[in-house]
Amino acid sequence: MRLSEYELCSSSDGSFTLYSKHYGECYHSLKDGALKEALAKHVTPAFELVQKPHVRILDICFGLGFNTLATLYHIQADSRIERVEIFTPELDQLLLKGLLDFPYPRELEPFRPILHELIHQGRYEDDRVRIELYIGDAREYVHHLEAIDIVYQDPFSPKKNPILWTVEYFEDLYRAMSGDGVLTTYSVATPVRLGLDEAGFLLYEMPAREVRPGTIAAKGPLPLKPIDMEAKRRRTSAKALRDDAVVDPTYNLRHSDGQT
Numbered sequence: 001m002r003l004s005e006y007e008l009c010s011s012s013d014g015s016f017t018l019y020s021k022h023y024g025e026c027y028h029s030l031k032d033g034a035l036k037e038a039l040a041k042h043v044t045p046a047f048e049l050v051q052k053p054h055v056r057i058l059d060i061c062f063g064l065g066f067n068t069l070a071t072l073y074h075i076q077a078d079s080r081i082e083r084v085e086i087f088t089p090e091l092d093q094l095l096l097k098g099l100l101d102f103p104y105p106r107e108l109e110p111f112r113p114i115l116h117e118l119i120h121q122g123r124y125e126d127d128r129v130r131i132e133l134y135i136g137d138a139r140e141y142v143h144h145l146e147a148i149d150i151v152y153q154d155p156f157s158p159k160k161n162p163i164l165w166t167v168e169y170f171e172d173l174y175r176a177m178s179g180d181g182v183l184t185t186y187s188v189a190t191p192v193r194l195g196l197d198e199a200g201f202l203l204y205e206m207p208a209r210e211v212r213p214g215t216i217a218a219k220g221p222l223p224l225k226p227i228d229m230e231a232k233r234r235r236t237s238a239k240a241l242r243d244d245a246v247v248d249p250t251y252n253l254r255h256s257d258g259q260t
């Protein structure tokens with residue numbers, strides 16, 4: 001791990017994460033815990049809502065790979081899931097190389113050989129799992145995807161990486177998702193919820209667990225508490241983010257060699 005770009009941080013559940021000097025933000029919530037966040041904000045609620053034998057997941061973005069690896073951890077104990085396909089973009093090749101010796105929590109350690117194969121080959125496949133790690137821009141990548149059942153919407157914050165939180169981007173996700181697809185995100189920000197709503201999603205409160213709850217978005221009705229977006233719109237002057245109005249701090253990354 002090149003310490004000049006990233007700093008190793010300990011989070012509340014004992015798992016380690018990184019702080020990115022480029023974005024000025026941690027890859028996970030130190031308060032919730034990196035592993036707990038992956039499981040409680042993304043993997044567990046998504047698999048409770050999507051009960052299919054064959055599940056296609058879009059993990060935005062790979063980062064340290066916690067959401068992808070926590071998915072493998074989760075499905076170990078669920079024999080109803082016959083096949084999982086994970087599609088995950090990541091811009092930062094320097095980060096990916098550094099992950100080969102990252103101190104993952106005990107629960108994710110068994111998947112280190114899969115991580116190695118992903119980083120070296122960009123793909124992994126066995127009888128039950130297929131993973132594609134796309135080195136490049138998530139905005140480009142989503143155009144090539146379809147019939148996605150679960151989206152883990154887990155970029156850096158809207159303040160730090162707004163291009164992955166705009167209405168236009170959410171519209172692309174909407175098109176890439178199956179009719180009963182769900183999206184999980186840690187964000188509860190009003191501009192984010194307005195953007196998801198404008199893109200056509202129905203919004204729900206994430207059931208409270210041991211972590212601070214986020215938002216769940218879906219194309220169709222879910223057995224969760226809906227968020228009243230009509231009332232929200234009446235009460236706020238906040239606006240959804242749009243491509244032409246955001247400054248994109250990753251522009252140089254997205255149009256160069258993918259290194260931070």
Ligand SMILES: C[S@@+](CC[C@H](N)C(=O)[O-])C[C@H]1O[C@@H](n2cnc3c(N)ncnc32)[C@H](O)[C@@H]1O
Pocket residue numbers: 026027028038060061062063064065066067068089090091092095136137138139154155156161164250254
């Ligand atoms: C908060 S981290 C993701 C954390 C990850 N889910 C995990 O569990 O470790 C956000 C990641 O998005 C990547 N990223 C930022 N903009 C991107 C883009 N336009 N396309 C692909 N990856 C991007 C960053 O390099 C960073 O690794």
